[in-house]
Amino acid sequence: MKIMVAVKRVVDYAVKIRVKPDKTGVETHNVKMSMNPFCEIALEEALRIKESGLASEVVAVSMGPAQCVDTLRTGLAMGADRGIHVEATGALYPLSVAKLLKALVEVENPGLLILGKQAIDDDCNQTGQMVAGLLGWPQGTFASKVVLDKENQVATVDREVDGGLETLSLDLPAVITTDLRLNQPRYATLPNIMKAKSKVIKKLTPQELKVEIRSDLEVVQVTEPPKRKAGVIVSSVDELIDKLKNEAHVI
C-alpha cells in the first residue's frame, strides 16, 4: 500500500506575525517559513506505518509557489520516498487544494491519505474533510491514534472530540487528519538531508491535473486584533481578591 501525505509551507509557528500596513494580508517576506506542525505529524505517522511493514511507499505532496519544494525536501529528509509539487501561484483555498489532492489520488492510487488537521496560518481545518468528501472516502479527523488492519482493510482511529476520545473504524482507502498527540515527529539527520537531495520531486501544474483554480472567497482586509488595555501587577493574594471582587466584579 502506498500512503500519500499532504504538507503545507507556512510561517514558522514561533514567529510573531505582522499584519501588512495596507491590510492586504500578513507579512511573509523575509519571515521564517517551515512545514506546518500538523503536517510533520502526518508525515511521521506515514513513515511509522511504512516502518512497521504495512506500507510500501510514502509520497509527500505540496501545493503552492516554487518555495514549496523546500518543504517537500524537508519531508524527503524525514524519510518520504518521493515528492510531488503542484505549482500554483496566488491564493489557494482548501476547496482547490482538495480538488488537486483528489486529482493526485486518482493518479497515484494511495490506500491512505494523511493530512494535518489544520494549517496554523489560515486555521481552516477543512482540507482533509473536503478531499474525503470529494473522493467518497471515509474520514478519521483529529486522530490521536491510528491502527491499520491490512488483512481486513480497515483503519481504527481514535479521535480527539469535544467530550473526550472517540474510536471509529474506517474502510480503506480512507483520509486521516492528525491531531497534536498522534506522535512526536522525528528530526531529519544530516545523512538523510544529504540523501534527500537525490530523491525525486515531480512537478505538475493544476492544468495538467485538469483542476481549475477558482475561488468563491475574497479577502476584503486583514487587520490586527484589538489590543487589550494594560493590566496591573498586584502584590498579594489579598489585593488580587479585592480587585476581582470590588473592581472587576467577577467573583
Next chain:
Amino acid sequence: MATRAMLRAFSKPTFPCRTSQYLSLASVSRSASTLVLAEHEAGSIRAPSVSAVVAANVLSKDNSISVLLGGSGPSLQEAATHAASCHPSVSQVLVADSDKFTHPLAEPWAKLVHLVQQRGDYSHIIAPSGSFGKNILPRAAALLDVSPITDVIEIAESDLFVRPIYAGNALCTVRYTGANPCMLTIRSTSFPVPPTLADSKSKEAPISQVDLSTFGEGNSRYINQTSQDTERPDLGNARIVITGGRGLKSAENFKMIEKLAEKLGAAVGATRAAVDAGFVPNDLQVGQTGKIVAPELYMAFGVSGAIQHLAGMRDSKVIVAVNKDADAPIFQVADYGLVGDLFEVIPELLEKVPERK
C-alpha cells in the same frame, strides 16, 4: 442571479414556512434562509448549537431558520421539541431519524446535509465550530462544491464575515462570492445566547421528518467513546475558567487547580504542556488547537502564555495570571498579574476566595 431567483420563485416550495419569501422578488434577494446543524445531548440542544441560531439571526432580520437534528430514539424526539422552542426565530425543525445518525459520523451527516440542501435551497448553512461542526461541515461543503468559512466571530453582512487567522493574531474579513449555500462554522463564544431565552417558551416551531428513503450505506463505523465524567461546568460555556500549565509540575499538584475551580464553580482548563505531560486529559486543552473560551474570568496558573495558548483565551473579559517569572508573556495580556510561587498562592486563594453562590 436573476435566473436563479426566477427558478426559485417558480419551484414548488418544499416547506410552507418559506412561502412568505416568494411574495416579492426584491425580498428574495435580501432575505436569508438558514439551515442550522445542531448537536443534541440527553434530550436537549447543546448550547453551541443555540449560538449558531443566534448567529443565523445576525445574518438577516427576516431569516427563516431551520434546525436539522439527527439521531434515533426518544431522546431525539425530546431534543426536537427543545429545538422547536429554543429560540423564537426557529421556524422549523427537521429531524433525520435513523440509527445512521446515532453517532455523528461525517459520511452520513454530510450526505444528509447535501440531501436537505437540495430540497430546501438554503442561502446559508451554519454549525458551531466544535469537533462536530468542523468534522462535518467541510465535507458537506465539498459535496456542494462551495468554500466553507471556519470559526466566524463576526457577521458584518449576509456575505461578509470576520474570522481569526494565525492563531488569532490577525483578523481576516472575507466576502463569500459563491453560489448558495454559504457555509459557516461559528465560534460560539462570539454569539452568546441571551439568558432570557430560557424562559421564552411562547413559540414552538413545527417539527418534520426528513425523508431518508434514498439513503445508502456508509463506509465508517462508530466503535466507542471515552468521555470524562465531571461535575464541573462545561469548559466552552463556563463563566470562570481556571487553567494550569507546566508550572503545576505534576498531576497530583493539578488537583489544587481542581479544588480552586470547585470553590469558584469554575471549569478547568490546561495548556498543551500540561496535557502532554499527562496532568489532565486532552479535552481540557485551551488554545489554537484545543478549545476556545471567553469566560468572564480566566485565571492562569503556571502558564507562560505561548501564542498558541493565547489564541484560545485572549477574548476572556478579565484575565488573571499567576507566574513566578515576571517576564512571562502571559502578563502582557493579563488584567491582574501576580508574580509569585503558585504553590504558595493557590493555597492562600483556596483559603480566602469566597465560596461560589
